[in-house]
Amino acid sequence: xxxxxQSPQSLIILEGKNCTLQCNYTVSPFSNxxxxxxxTGRGPVSLxxxxxSENTKSNGRYTATLDADTKQSSLHITASxxxxxxxxxxxxxxxxxxxxxxxxxxxxxxxVLA
Amino acid sequence: EAQVTQNPRYLITxxxxxxxxxxxxxxxxxxxxxxxxxxxLGLRQIYYSMNVEVTDKGDVPEGYKVSRxxxxxxPLILESPSPNQxxxxxxxxxxxxxxxxxxxxxxxxxxxx
Numbered sequence: 259x260x261x262x263x264q265s266p267q268s269l270i271i272l273e274g275k276n277c278t279l280q281c282n283y284t285v286s287p288f289s290n291x292x293x294x295x296x297x298t299g300r301g302p303v304s305l306x307x308x309x310x311s312e313n314t315k316s317n318g319r320y321t322a323t324l325d326a327d328t329k330q331s332s333l334h335i336t337a338s339x340x341x342x343x344x345x346x347x348x349x350x351x352x353x354x355x356x357x358x359x360x361x362x363x364x365x366x367x368x369x370v371l372a
Numbered sequence: 373e374a375q376v377t378q379n380p381r382y383l384i385t386x387x388x389x390x391x392x393x394x395x396x397x398x399x400x401x402x403x404x405x406x407x408x409x410x411x412x413l414g415l416r417q418i419y420y421s422m423n424v425e426v427t428d429k430g431d432v433p434e435g436y437k438v439s440r441x442x443x444x445x446x447p448l449i450l451e452s453p454s455p456n457q458x459x460x461x462x463x464x465x466x467x468x469x470x471x472x473x474x475x476x477x478x479x480x481x482x483x484x485x
Contacts, residue, residue, distance in 0.1 A: 300478055
């Protein structure tokens, strides 16, 4: 069964600190892995997209890594800001016979405190 | 501004009263899709469309209909809403179904009483 699991479920950190969010997946056949940021009451916004051959991708203070062998990804946030408070969703795309599916994790809720 | 627009943002209705949630994108995207988001379950795909007049079921299509008569519009129709369809709904679009990012609307919070 295709699954995406994220940890932790929630996280509280102080402004200026770094943090790392985890994503483990069992999706086949794998196409790409995406990280999205979802502010409360808004739609998710794309942060990074990584294909099988990419193992690191950055977007400003956000750096995603992918280990396709262990089927793990992480999202590292550097020097956190109050505006980083949001849910972070890991999404894996699977390509099958005539279908293209997105499998969503349940997200990590991050709270950054002043 | 490139965007996906959903209407309405909030909707309260009663069981059995047909409703439509509209979705429109101005980016000439081929791929459009609908999701529902429920606490603890993450986003689940309801229907998607690869192009005009091409639609297919996602993971939770029961109780929903869609149409894609024009490239920019992808309405979600609930013919006879039930309380278990109370949820937060998102429309999304992307250039194609490859490595392009999904662009999401800001959601429609539906309550069925």
